[in-house]
Amino acid sequence: MIKEKLKTLRRTLRYYLIRLLIGSMRLLPISKIPKLKLLLIKAIKTFGTKEINKAYELLPVEFSDRKDSIIHGMIENVALNVLEIIYYDKIIKANPDFCKFENWEIVENIKKQGKTPLLLVGHFCDWEVMGYELVKAGLDLTVIARPNNLQKMTDYINSLRQNHKLRVVMQNNIMEAIRLLHHNMPVAILSDLNAREWGYQVDFFGRNASFYSAPVIISIRSGMPLIPVFPERQPNGNIIFKVKPPIVWEKGESMRERVQKYAKVYEEEYRKRPDLWFWFHDRYSFAEMGKKR
Numbered sequence: 001m002i003k004e005k006l007k008t009l010r011r012t013l014r015y016y017l018i019r020l021l022i023g024s025m026r027l028l029p030i031s032k033i034p035k036l037k038l039l040l041i042k043a044i045k046t047f048g049t050k051e052i053n054k055a056y057e058l059l060p061v062e063f064s065d066r067k068d069s070i071i072h073g074m075i076e077n078v079a080l081n082v083l084e085i086i087y088y089d090k091i092i093k094a095n096p097d098f099c100k101f102e103n104w105e106i107v108e109n110i111k112k113q114g115k116t117p118l119l120l121v122g123h124f125c126d127w128e129v130m131g132y133e134l135v136k137a138g139l140d141l142t143v144i145a146r147p148n149n150l151q152k153m154t155d156y157i158n159s160l161r162q163n164h165k166l167r168v169v170m171q172n173n174i175m176e177a178i179r180l181l182h183h184n185m186p187v188a189i190l191s192d193l194n195a196r197e198w199g200y201q202v203d204f205f206g207r208n209a210s211f212y213s214a215p216v217i218i219s220i221r222s223g224m225p226l227i228p229v230f231p232e233r234q235p236n237g238n239i240i241f242k243v244k245p246p247i248v249w250e251k252g253e254s255m256r257e258r259v260q261k262y263a264k265v266y267e268e269e270y271r272k273r274p275d276l277w278f279w280f281h282d283r284y285s286f287a288e289m290g291k292k293r
Contacts (some may be wrong), residue, residue: 011153030091031258052075059071059279084129118224119226121190124231126233134164145169179226192277195211200213203260207284220258
């Protein structure tokens, strides 16, 4: 009991510190972003040693020869994500080309077929800004999200989304997602977190991991295509949101095979730019609790 109270206290203090820092940074011009990025990188390295060490442990063996550069890139990406959320409106005003979509015609073709896009996204590059841009692109979007460990932080993050006209449905709302899709309201789902006993055991970078079945269930029951979309930061700092062809479900596939299919899509994209994924996610713990069939 005492241990849990201490955890809640630490999370609450961290929440107010974050709110204070964000409020202070918002008063500064975007010309300060390069210096703020360096300060945030230093802060992450100072206060996030546990998460950084976990990221080193979780990086697949195939990246052994460039672990340091990948982890540094991940830390830089975290810092940039924070700054891009804080300064989003100012950045877009100063640089209208900051965000671009690639293969957007895939989404338009789905809509022409009378279907509603169900978007598969991940904790990759700047997924929050991607949500803002999807709304600007004309999608009346709802995001399925998982709550933070602290309700105050969950409410704050959701308020930022809602300020940019993103609706939010918290996890365990499969039926609501299906209802929205049937009413021509697109839905985005982030499904690259550890599902533990609620998921299916599949291969992910050569290790057993548990992934949620929700994207498959929502797509199959609604009859709507699951379309992967991945942001990718460019050398000049701009972001391209790459739309991929819909994942095809074959007749006779088991649920585990379908979950494996979308998990492989994540793996393929993260392998291309491993510096843009949050490797400190506790991805493999208790994977054996997931279903095998």
